[in-house]
Amino acid sequence: MKKNLLRVLTVLAVTGVALTSAQAANATPQPVSGGTTFQASTASPSETLAELERIAGQPAQYVPDASSGVSTRALDPFVCTLYPSVVHARKSGNYDTVGAKPYTKCQGGTPSLISMSSTLYMVEWAGLSYVKLQGATVSDQNVREFTMKNLAWICKNKNSSRFMQETKGYSVQRGKTYYSAVASRIDTIACGK
Structure with missing residues (x-):
């Protein structure tokens, strides 16, 4: 307890x-x-x-900023959702790197801009410490689906460690900005520092 x-x-x-x-x-x-x-x-x-x-690990729909005066319960006209990624050993790094691939998918239209900023953390001390390992930001214009593929950290050894990632995103739709944030579950991977 x-x-x-x-x-x-x-x-x-x-x-x-x-x-x-x-x-x-x-x-x-x-x-x-x-x-x-x-x-x-x-x-x-x-x-x-x-x-x-x-x-943790659940997707979240983009919503307007509360300070914009628009109700945060207002529907996103393009129905855009930010999906977290499972932190995993990356094949592109010969399994000596860990990373994640969060993505945004819009079902009802094409935003003029989608941007995502993601941070990869190592979870230490039974969850009392989150050590920032790597961050990345990506953007693209006039797309309905967009995946971040550049969040990676190089392992120093094969010690078992716990990782999680958080991603904050925004999309611009018909001149209005909508925001979302998600976090992954904590995953254990043979990758240490």
Whole structure:
């Protein structure tokens, strides 16, 4: 239980989640990846951790920025979704590199721009430390599908290590910008530093 509580507090700190008890009592459940609703204020630490682990690796639809004055519940007219990638040993690096290939797919139209920024992390100290290994940003214009293929880190040895990646993206559609963010599940790979 103590270990789970530390993991929950770490995840909440990493994701920037912080509510006072008054805020939590008045909070309205918000949809998360996949349209699921989760309200952490009523969940135990182990339930919160389980929910965060459940939504890791799930795709997320692009939405308008809340500061734009447009409701974040407004539908993305091009139905664009950002998909995380499983962190894996890369064939292109003779299996001596790890990487990920997050991608965006639009079903209802072609955005004028899609951009994604992704960061690869090594997870250490039982999930208490996320060490940034590599970052990459890619963009393309007038495409409905777009995959990042340049996120890679060279292994220093074959020690078993845990990895995850997070990706933030935006698309420009009919002059408006929509945003999304996803994170992969944590994967163990024979690749150390």
